[in-house]
Amino acid sequence: MAKVGFIGLGIMGRPMLGNLLKAGHEVVAYGINAAKLDACVTDGAQRGTSNRDVAARSEVVFTMLPDGPEVEQAVLGEDGVLAGARAGTLVVDMSSINPLVSQKIGAACAEKQVEFVDAPVSGGEPKAVEGTLAIMVGGSDAAFHRAEPLLKAMGSKVTLTGPIGAGNVTKLANQIMVACNIAAMGEALSLSTRCGLDPQVVLNAVKGGLAGSTVLDAKGPMLIGRNFKPGFKVRLHEKDLRNALLTAEANHVALPLTSLVQQMLLSLLSEGKGDLDHSAIATVLEKLSNVTIERPS
Ligand code: NAD
Numbered sequence: 001m002a003k004v005g006f007i008g009l010g011i012m013g014r015p016m017l018g019n020l021l022k023a024g025h026e027v028v029a030y031g032i033n034a035a036k037l038d039a040c041v042t043d044g045a046q047r048g049t050s051n052r053d054v055a056a057r058s059e060v061v062f063t064m065l066p067d068g069p070e071v072e073q074a075v076l077g078e079d080g081v082l083a084g085a086r087a088g089t090l091v092v093d094m095s096s097i098n099p100l101v102s103q104k105i106g107a108a109c110a111e112k113q114v115e116f117v118d119a120p121v122s123g124g125e126p127k128a129v130e131g132t133l134a135i136m137v138g139g140s141d142a143a144f145h146r147a148e149p150l151l152k153a154m155g156s157k158v159t160l161t162g163p164i165g166a167g168n169v170t171k172l173a174n175q176i177m178v179a180c181n182i183a184a185m186g187e188a189l190s191l192s193t194r195c196g197l198d199p200q201v202v203l204n205a206v207k208g209g210l211a212g213s214t215v216l217d218a219k220g221p222m223l224i225g226r227n228f229k230p231g232f233k234v235r236l237h238e239k240d241l242r243n244a245l246l247t248a249e250a251n252h253v254a255l256p257l258t259s260l261v262q263q264m265l266l267s268l269l270s271e272g273k274g275d276l277d278h279s280a281i282a283t284v285l286e287k288l289s290n291v292t293i294e295r296p297s
Contacts, residue, residue, distance in 0.1 A: 055084030138166030186282030
């Protein structure tokens with residue numbers, strides 16, 4: 001059993017930490033939110049006093065933070081993970097961030113003989129609780145083999161997709177496909193509803209065919225039931241598509257669909273809807289045609 005540290009105790013971090021505890025690992029936790037840290041101590045974690053303290057007490061340190069700037073601060077900043085880590089420590093960043101930032105952090109770790117992998121996840125809170133996340137990893141073969149048994153306590157599918165940064169490139173690809181799928185659902189069901197059809201009947205009809213998808217199964221009923229409780233927040237998906245566009249620009253790749261859906265997410269943010277579930281992307285399409293996608297009364 002390993003001595004591990006966990007930094008970032010939010011919607012995803014707390015249940016992921018819980019699964020490491022369940023697997024028998026000794027976990028030191030730290031986060032900037034005192035109530036969330038108390039909750040993890042109640043779950044069975046040891047209390048860390050800073051990112052540096054967590055690293056000094058651990059062989060492997062996990063981070064699960066909102067975006068690149070927070071990960072940079074937690075790992076490279078004053079009193080950060082690198083200030084406490086010894087040569088040979090493994091840092092596993094599970095946040096969804098810009099892959100270029102993963103590479104920058106990986107390089108800074110390498111200078112201190114600290115190993116690094118980026119290992120973002122897909123599946124959301126329910127799968128974080130169940131320990132069945134899909135985890136996409138970027139790093140060396142050696143670092144991956146070290147991280148894999150620990151990652152398997154949190155996920156049912158753990159895949160090495162390339163060198164450092166590749167985990168986040170894979171995650172961005174995932175986020176592009178999910179966002180465009182929700183937007184397509186919004187257009188398709190706006191048309192169906194305006195034509196007088198029951199959108200739930202339409203979804204049921206297409207389910208087994210080529211258009212059927214996990215996104216439709218999960219987000220269709222939320223949209224039709226007008227339930228936008230997150231789940232995955234609009235503000236986080238906007239951050240992911242922004243990171244996809246930055247990565248695309250750096251690599252001279254055109255992402256016209258991604259850029260269009262990112263504008264829809266920005267429109268939701270400007271309306272103060274950043275904390276709604278990302279299924280709300282479909283409501284931007286509804287608005288364009290003055291349609292509400294719901295079952296006929
Ligand atoms: P969250 O906002 O619930 O949790 C983030 C936590 O980090 C908060 O508790 C915050 O207090 C803490 N934090 C922020 N800055 C910190 C710092 N400098 N040092 C220590 N702690 C700090 O977010 P979440 O939903 O758990 O998401 C975390 C990451 O996982 C994001 O990158 C997100 O895109 C990704 N993700 C989320 C989901 C989901 O469904 N929520 C699914 C897949 C991936």
